[in-house]
Each structure stands twice: as structure tokens, then as C-alpha cells.
Amino acid sequence: MTLTADTPVRQDSGLTRLADEDLTTLLVIRHFETRLLQLFDAGRLDGTTHTCLGQEYVPVALRPLLEADDCIVSNHRGHGHYLARFDDPAGLLAEIMGRAGAICNGVGGSQHLYREGFLSSGVQGQTLPIAAGIALQHRLSGRHALVAVFMGDGTWGEGAVYEALNMAALWRLPLLILVEHNGIAQSTPTPMHLAGSIAGRAAAFRVEHQLVDTTDVNTIRAQLRTAVSRVRDLPMPLVVEFRTTRLGPHSKGDDARPAEAVAAARARDWCTGYEDRFPEQFAASDRAARDRIDAVVTDVQQRPLATWSGR
Secondary structure, eight states, rough: OOOTTTTOOOOOOTTOOHHHHHHHHHHHHHHHHHHHHHHHHHTTOOSSSOOOOOOOHHHHHHHGGGGGTEEEEEEOOHHHHHHHHHOOHHHHHHHTTTTOOOOOSSSSSSTTOOTTTTEEEHHHHHHHHHHHHHHHHHHHOOOOOOOOEEEEEGGGGOHHHHHHHHHHHHHTOOOOEEEEOOOOEETGGGGGGGGGGGGHHHHHTTOOOEEEOOOOOHHHHHHHHHHHHHHHHTOOOOEEEEOOOOOOOOOTTTTOSOOOHHHHHHTTOOHHEEEEEEEEHHHHHHHHHHHHHHHHHHHHHSSOOOOOOOO
């Protein structure tokens, strides 16, 4: 099946109660991303940013499946990947705003982050070859670790992706390829840029593929636990395709989708599903997350500008 921006996806009816920590993390990411858009609208941020609104559950679901020695390679829409890994909204916001305490002294900004065991790039297609190289180093050095690389469906039009898949398959690299397939590449619906399917393209290299068609964090963990362990233990590459949705614009306010497509995306938001099913737990977690992000924004805006020696 080829997903499009208008593919009907039911609101997940199988949502199960989350641990408070997981729900709070989901909502910290949600409020962080929402506040970024508000700060841009208010003229408090420069440059650009790409939020993961609607896709927050993906890195949160994967969090306990990844070990401390595993490496994460993220993309342009990577704030949620970072926050699920490090729980550091202050450092991330300082980086985006160029303030003291920034992860990379304000040099990397929204898209290009580096911290031990984590890096991101806004260059489409670049991350998979980098991740393959790190995975090769892991294997040659005998490290019992994998590399998890996030990418979108639009990146599957890049030739570097297939060179990296070829090497990953031939060399049996511990490479976990996580595809957040939201049905649209910037402003182009999937059928207009992707011939065939992601599963078919993975199969061409004899790389295993799994489709995740739920937003329930507990179900995703149960579905992927064994497969992720196989990537690390055998080792072997694996493509996991998440059937997800993008709620916000591509970047800041540039949403070219028709109003009905945006409304359909919001109708299947995981956040609404959890709020409807577990209202008391949701209200408490939402309040805690909102208060935390409000405090972070107030703090970071008052900090001096970041400095960088260039060394």
C-alpha cells in the first residue's frame, strides 16, 4: 500500500494506558514544538525549524529498546528524537535560540546537533551513509551496539540511501532504519515522488522490513522488541516503517496542504486519543509538561548569547 497525505487513517482505538513518565515525555515534546512555532510567530526566533508534531510517539516508543551504547542519527525533524533520548529541553531551546547553555554553542541550530551518541543533519539522504559508517565501526570494533537512523519517506528519492542499504546488507551492519512515513515530502504527496513501496525497496537489498500501523507506545514496543534485539545481536539491518502523520507545517508556517487534509491529520492525532481515553492521567501530565516548557522558555530567553571559540 502506498500512503498519501490523504490516506484515511483511523484514530487508534487500541491505545493502552501509559506509564506517567512516557506520557509526560510525549507531552513535553508536543509543548516544546508548539512553543517553537509560537516563538517564530512572535519574531523571537530566526532561521527555520521543522517540528515533529504528530510523530512524537515514535522516539518515545523506541526509547527503552535502545541501549546507552547505541548511537542515534537524526534528521531535520529531530527535536523529538533528541528529547526522548536526553530529556533536555533547555539545552535544545538554547541551541535553537543561540543562548548560553546550548548543546553546540548555538552553532548547529535546529537541524545540526551533536552530543555523544547523537547527531543530526538537515541534509536529506546524508544520514544513512553516515549511520552505516558508524555501524561498520561498531561491528569491526566488536561493540555490542546498533545505530538507529531516522528518515522520512521523502528521503527515499536519494541515491545515497541505496548505496548505504547495499553496504548494510552486504556487510550485515547493526543498522536500524526508522522511516517516519507521514505521506508527504515537504509539499509533495508520496505517490508523486515514490514509485513502488519502501518495503519493496528494502526487499531489493534483502533487508527485512516491518510496518508499524499504530500510535500505541506499548504495542509498538512489544512489536519491535525482538526485532531490534536481532539488529544488535546478529547483527543485521532492519527497516521499520511507521505509518504516521505530520500535523504541523513542513517548516514554520509553510503548510501547502489543503485545509481538509490538515483537518484529517488532526483528527487522527495520538494526543487527542490519549486525552479522550485517559482524561485524568492526561490532564495531570499535560499540566506538568506545559508548566515545564513555559519555565524553560522563560529561562532561556533571559540567558546571554552563546559564544563559540571556533576551536
